[in-house]
Amino acid sequence: MLNFIKKNIALLWAKKHVKGTQSFKQNAVKDQEQLLLSLLKTAEKTLFGRTYQFEELKTIEDFQTKVPVSDYEDLKPYIEKIKKGQRDILWTDTPEYFAKTSGTTSGSKYIPISKEGMPYQIAAAQSALFHYITQKNNADFVNGKMIFLQGSPELEDLYGIKTGRLSGIVAHHIPSYLQKNRLPSLETNLIEDWETKVDAIVKETEKENMTLISGIPPWLIMYFEKLIERNGKKITELFPNLQLIITGGVNFEPYREKMNELLGKPVDTLQTFPASEGFFAFQDDFEKDGLLLLTNHGIFYEFIPLEEYGKPNPRRLTLKNIELHRDYALILTTNSGLWAYSIGDVVRFISKNPYRILVSGRTKHFTSAFGEHVIAFEVEEALKATVEKYPAQITEFHLAPQVNPAEGLPYHEWFIEFEKEPESLEDFRNNLDEEMRKRNSYYDDLISGKILQPLIITSLNKNAFQDYAKSQGKLGGQNKIPRLANDRKIGDFLINFKK
Known part of the structure; x- marks a missing residue:
């Protein structure tokens, strides 16, 4: 009662x-x-x-x-x-x-x-x-x-x-x-x-x-x-x-x-x-x-x-x-x-x-190493659309520019910790790039103009983002890892957890 x-x-x-x-x-x-x-x-x-x-x-x-x-x-x-x-x-x-x-x-x-x-x-x-x-x-x-x-x-x-x-x-x-x-x-x-x-x-x-x-x-x-x-x-x-x-x-x-x-x-x-x-x-x-x-x-x-x-x-x-x-x-x-x-x-x-x-x-969280000014909303919506088409489960992700690759054109590198990878990571990557081009005309121009190559996905081991947060003393609470960066400070840490 x-x-x-x-x-x-x-x-x-x-x-x-x-x-x-x-x-x-x-x-x-x-x-x-x-x-x-x-x-x-x-x-x-x-x-x-x-x-x-x-x-x-x-x-x-x-x-x-x-x-x-x-x-x-x-x-x-x-x-x-x-x-x-x-x-x-x-x-x-x-x-x-x-x-x-x-x-x-x-x-x-x-x-x-x-x-x-x-x-x-x-x-x-x-x-x-x-x-x-x-x-x-x-x-x-x-x-x-x-x-x-x-x-x-x-x-x-x-x-x-x-x-x-x-x-x-x-x-x-x-x-x-x-x-x-x-x-x-x-x-x-x-x-x-x-x-x-x-x-x-x-x-x-x-x-x-x-x-x-x-x-x-x-x-x-x-x-x-x-x-x-x-x-x-x-x-x-x-x-x-x-x-x-x-x-x-x-x-x-x-x-x-x-x-x-x-x-x-x-x-x-x-x-x-x-x-x-x-x-x-x-x-x-x-x-x-x-x-x-x-x-x-x-x-x-x-x-x-x-x-x-x-x-x-x-x-x-x-x-x-x-x-x-x-x-x-x-x-x-x-x-x-x-x-x-x-x-x-x-x-x-x-x-x-x-x-x-x-x-x-x-x-302060964006990627614009090439003048594209990609923001969080664009990457989150692009990723959401891609996951709906090529089912996957994502724990966390981070986008960083690769300005000076060992070979080939520069690119956007997506560090993704998958809980469940898509059946074809290559198809997933291509679709994600297409979705990004739809949402950011500057990025599309850079790809079309052969200034950038299509994005690269680096798949990470489990708990990579937790390990990064722990290394920075920012595990838990209201601490959040930036999804985008205009440099590779986070990316260079995460690359150590590449599968």
Whole structure:
């Protein structure tokens, strides 16, 4: 009886919540303008606000003229002041948290999360679940056990500011009604070594009634493989009531076939787009592509056409003038004190009513050694189309240019770890090259003009990508290996695992 009451209360909450979201879905452009002006007003007495004369900025155009696009290096002097205990620097008072992330040029990054910003992180995750429950008209999963994979919830103190990984911070804000059902245990969550942690999670969960599992695809695959190895059963045999998988961080599509193989049968999948800088979007219809952009969650969005990104004076578009099916660098202004901040993600709109996006790549992850500027969305879609025609299961892949081959023309080298190779790797390779030529006209020109030869596939041994991640100290958690590079730093490591 208690379980019946619990799931029906969840269903009522969900339907009421989804009904209440119609306003922001229909009024996104107006809401965004009002939000920016509100953020400027709130922060006009901060050091950043005084530096850029926020009190004089009355329109979006004023803001774009006065406040330049920034990255972490640009904001780092302000962050350092906050780290030393100074107040009213980027946002009013001091942040409630610093989300600590790993950076390439900056070392560790400390992303501020204000007391106003943190609730939106939790609200977005709840909204994603509520939309799923409403669409499914079913909340059975609330009565089972759930994994919300997190980094260590142990936080350090930095001049009174709690500091740690975002997932560890979020662990302190999971609603009480989910706490009793949540796994893994605190003791397991505190384990630092990733492989040891996954082994402990397997032992904790293998006999439980798991109904919801959340994590990035590489972690899910590693977790599922260990469960199958220990128990000799597919995941849906082991967890017959598993209803929902929540994932984010990378495009799920390249992992879908491998995931379905491990599961034994399809399980509902909900894709999300969270980051330390904010929770931007989620799949409000789990049966369709596209993530609903959260335009009323304390974040003002701008979009720079990808071909203009990094050039002097690029256009900074807002929602009212974006175009569908074009790639844009995502720029954020947040209620935690990030101002015209380039997060490094590339998005593509697939609808305007409401605004839905796909995450199509990273501004720093591309292959353009020959001027082709191939992005993640193109390679993932090409690979997906090829796998559908020449069935294969792929664990992970990486694309790198080979500029100076021992003989012949240069080429794109695809390092692929197959779970199951296609019957003809040569046919697979030829089709993949054709699909790439369809999606990138510059690449097609290079092949036609005999500047490049068709792509080469280097098939790798099992666990090659895990071994690479381990060698870099980035195994597990929210760490992701770039799918594309403009050099061979990753490729030269992976070549050692060639079959």
